[in-house]
Amino acid sequence: MILKLLFLNHGKIITKTQIMNELWQGGAFVDENVLNVNLSRLRKKLTLTNLQQRIVTERKRGYRLIEKNETN
DSSP: OHHHHHHHTTTSOBOHHHHHHHHTTTSTTOOHHHHHHHHHHHHHHHGGGTOGGGEEEETTTEEEEOOTTOOO
16 A cells, blocks of 8 residues: 555655555554554565665655655
């Protein structure tokens, strides 16, 4: 679902709060570290397709999916 959110909002910054609200019913019982672990696992899975670098962390803002030739 995290990858789907990033694809649906391609190029836009998605905040951690937005992701937690969307995926964990408001994020009331989810620590931010749960999201960090899930993103780490997602990136690890994407290494098989060489796409892990396409998910960019926007420091203090959130995450963004970028084009192959786009720079951070």
